[in-house]
Amino acid sequence: MFSLIQNEFFKLWFRRSTLVFVLLTAIFGLGFAYLCSSLELVSDGAYYFYNLGGITSLINLFIVILASTIVASEFSQGTIKFLLIRPFSRTQILLSKIITAFIMAILLTLLLFMTSYLGTLLFFKDVNLTANLTSVVDVSALNLAFRTAGANLLLMLFYIMISVFISASFRSQALAVGFGTAVLFSSSILNGISMMLIQKYSWLRWNPFNTLNIKDSVMPAKLAESNLFDFHLSAPQMMIALMVYIIIFYLLSQVIFNRRDVSLS
Structure with missing residues (x-):
């Protein structure tokens, strides 16, 4: 299994797009x-x-593109047959691709964290990232940056699972990327709609689009940005809900991938 992950990582890493x-x-x-x-x-x-420059959505987009092509490319290029003749099950093959995509998500997050940290120290004056933000917010910017990065990592895993699900469903890379990015960009619109519906139907607070607010939910309530809306779910509840959706999409992806006919690839 490790050799399979290693092989998938090198294939992904040496892509020009990566x-x-x-x-x-x-x-x-x-x-x-x-x-x-x-x-x-x-x-x-x-x-x-602590917002990591507000550009975490950028690496989310990158990961969606990578995860959307990681399965579809094998079918469109016909290389899936070479994978299946190796001594690994389809479950192991798909899982290795998911793990590889998540490793890339971690690496991009670390890179963004480090460059944002360096950029803040270089270009902003009199910045103390370890001191409390204000007299009423007794937490440091460094602490909040870790929260932002961690919450976004969970979001990226969610996006990876949706992208892999779409990727396993289509043979075309273009369709997989198109659907994957459409889900990412439309999520903010659908999230706004769900916020309005939650006011009327409280059970809708568990819908997946509401859980995408997890980055705001992990912020202290005294910060204005995280107190603009009532998400009706706490940060731990959002984490649990996201993990449930991640597992659901993973199981669906495995079912589809295990049943795919490769004779036409």
Whole structure:
């Protein structure tokens, strides 16, 4: 199993698109800090850092694209047959691809965290990332940045599972990427609709789009950004709900992948 994951990682890592995504993450992590500071778009470096520059959605997009093609590319290029003749089950093959995509999500998150940290220290003046943010918020920007990164990692795992599910359902890479990115971009719109419906039907608070607010829910209630809406779920409840949806999409993906006919690939 380890050799399979290692093989999948090297295949993914040496894709030109993956290297571009890594480079763009580093550029945005440093460059956006410079722009926000020089153009005074953000006056507080601590605020910039604990939000990781507000560009976590960028690496979410990268991961959706990578995860959407990780299965579909095997069918569109006909390489799935070479995988299946190896001494691994289809369950192991799909799981190795999911693990590989999540490893890339972790690496991109670490890269964004480090470049945002470096960019904050370089381009913002008088920033203390380990001190309490304010007299009423007794938590540091560094602590909140870890919360943001952790919550976004769980979100990325959710997006990976949706993308793999879509990818396992289509032979075309273009369709897989198109559906995957559509889910990502439409989630904010559907989330807004669900927020309105939750006011009337409280049971809808468990819908998957409400759980996408987990990054806001892990912030202290005294921060204005996290107190604009009532999500009707606590951070632990959102984590549990996300994990349930992740497991559901994983099981569906395995069922579809195990039943796929590769004779036409």
